Amino acid sequence: MARVLTLCRTLHQWRPLWAKTAQAWVRSMSSLEERARAVFAAAVEGVQPGSVVRRGLQRRGDELVVGGRSFTLRNNLHLVGFGKAVLGMAAEAERIVGDHLVRGLISVPHGIQETLKHHGKMNMLLKSSSRIEVIEGAKHNLPDADAQRSAEGIRELASALTERDLLLVLISGGGSALLPAPVPPVTLQEKQDVTRCLAAAGATIQELNTVRRALSLLKGGGLARCAYPAQVVALILSDVIGDPLDFIASGPTVQSETCPQEVRAILDRYHLSASLPSSVKEVLNKSSSQWRGEIKDHYHDKDRVLNVVIGSNAIALECAGRKARELGLHPVVLSPGVCGEVGAVARLYGLLSRFGCSPEKEPPPALAAQILQLGPEVGVESWDLHRTMKLIREEWEEGWCTTCVLAGGEPTVQLTGGGRGGRNQELALRVGLELSREVEKSSALFLSGGTDGQDGPTEAAGAVSDGEMETEARRQGLDIDGFLSNNDSFTFFSRLSDGRRLLLPGLTGTNVMDVHVMLLPPQPPSE
Template sequence: MTNDMRNDAYAIMSEAISAVDPSSCVYRTVRMEDGNILINDTLYELSKYENIYCIAFGKAATAMSRAIEDILGDSLTRGIAVTKYGFGSPLHKMEIYESGHPIPDANSVAAGQTIYDLLETTGPGDLIFFLISGGGSAQVTHPRKGVSLTDIVKLTDTLIRAGATIDELNTVRKHLCSIKGGGLARMAYPSDSVSLILSDVVGDPLDVVASGPTVPDRSTFSDFREIVDRYSIALSPAVAGLIEDGLEGMIEETPKAGDVVFEKTSPHLIGSNALALNEARSKASELGYNTMLLSSSIVGESKEVAKVLAAIAREERLREDPLPLPACILAGGETTVTMKGNGLGGRCQEMALSFGMEVAGLKGVLLLAVGTDGNDGTTDSAGAFADGETIRRGKDMKMDARRELYINNSHYYLRETGDLIVTGPTGTNVMDIYMILVDRF
């Protein structure tokens, strides 16, 4: 039964990820008609432009770029694509950069400088396609004057380890980097620009995806100060000085709604976690499961969210509530992990191990928790399964699940119990998928 459930879960997951394949999302949104480009209901007459450029960044940059290259053909003048190490592949006309994630590195800065230099040459006769997906905040960095890469790395790492949300991380990133928080729109102006955005954040706010480089920014230097105070973070002199200068108006804020730089921009959301979950629901129904979609907006500490999901699974197992069996309960979002140890893992693996502890001994129950990008935390796994036997399997190998979870070492435990899910890079990134399957006895 467990193997059959795992096969079903994997099939449902695969269908969900296919629905948000970046190339497919681009093709659904952009098409060429009579030498012009139609994006949703907006027509761009290519003959009026001297040059057409494409700048892509994020975990889905390569796949999105490949689709744009195919659609534009010889109309594309030049392009730059930046993605995570191991996620790149050759393109026809666009330069490829690979850089760090979730912590930026020297390649992130080099890519940011290359983008800045290109946009310095563009003008009102040009059209620029921005292809934006999750991960772009780290992969492209153009530090504000006086701030070093070391400053950015140290602060980003500290916030991640403290359990900061993606919204909090991006508020900080927007004010450390001149590309983020509408900065790219500022650089591109007065060229026309189109942003095709694949969301990896809860609720799909466009100013949060990859730190919102082409849309108005709602965050301020005051928000930056509040976040670092909340987590009691010691700042480098350069970052502390940046915040103070920003609060005093000596440094330009990120561009806000109504700024002239947004008059020639057009953002389009082309893929999201909700789209993936809807496809998962259809596949689960096709396989014979009674299906429910809880939410695409799950947040919180990963191991605590797991307890809620386990409670739902237990209710389903014991009382067939809220669905008759067999049942598939779907959710999505992006949880966080507060680091207390130096183990290896990720938010989906922590969720799986915590879930396994809560449902220990329960039969016919399975959790799948995966990152849609195929990469959970700092590991090569997409996530993990957990069932009522996960903890027993660990005990048979003399492992202590509670200890491994406490030191954030879920990867080691789940590897030994055979519960890891390895997909390799999927080319997309729309947060995480959580799936509970409950079968009949």
């Protein structure tokens, strides 16, 4: 492959005479679908728990280097963690710090150890001699008694530390459900009932997190407060668009004071104040220092708390881009923050396909205008869209290399039916329709996959689609619109071509949201 790419680069300098020959040679090395799957696999591999911890946590003798800062190790390191990817992160961290680790406690999803064993991911499991205790909880991704027990243990461990100690905190997606510690006398059930009512009333995720933090001992910087005066270093694997530190697992190591008045305003806005449990009213009626517990001075000192994002969707896309180049593709990163309703996101990719595969030297201005108009709806800035369109057309003018548009994020699906599927499979299905229903069927190929290996309540991470999908479905008697209206994308892709279009990597042990890969092959020149 290296020799092929070297030759292709040489031919690139001599184009256009040998361009078509070079393109045919590279494409013969693998199909578009095989290369799209390889690019996705590289994105996931780049944010594996072990990989991100090795990059973010370096040992130099008795010094631990994190985020450009050094910390002295003297058998004084304690470790806590919570999240879906934390087991693998903890295993690698313990390998790095060795005997300097005094004790650890991590809160991980119910059944994850057995699942990792089943998938052969033994490197993500702790050794039998580990000094880290593992508690599984949050069954069905909901806070429960086991998760609360682990949260209490983490709080006790942090509260016992002294200024001589170093607390290493490992955080990944799902950490909020695995660290429930309601402020007494609020019970876990009462806290869940309040947030459930807020969600049902239409509260935003920001409002939900504000209320959660107000009723929690550990969220919103509470864990850092408990650990004072110890040094706190948090390594974070982000599953949130934009990587906001106070948002990931509700920011247990990030200063975030929320006054009771702000919380009451949210509850009033959704007409829930009158129906609150008496325990919640009692907590909100106390002063900030009372309902948070005794706040220790200077707990938020920047010299004592360091938060570092070591894994994110942007890092996954960077790794995907490197793999794309190795495979003879031209990578273009659109955005790591694609969001919004899945139908709008599918329209964006359909329009980008038309723009990139248009045989005209200058695509219609109206097409670019439509793409830019969709930007705010799908969370993509106009300059990112301008840049992406410019790079796509530059590659079109070169005319010899397949363009690989990369993006990530977390679109949403409006549930209207009772079928099986997830946002990645539904996005792939909708994009396939966009590509199939263009005036001239698009030659583009699209892949969407969840980096955690699970898309909704299915064993698939996502799926692959192209402009031939609708024709293929018709031949098999599959009604695409019916599957979409029932949110049954998994059943559709399971039946289409015997499920060969499904993306089935298995549990990956990580989670940085979704990765989208769209391949735009070069078009033959107009006659």
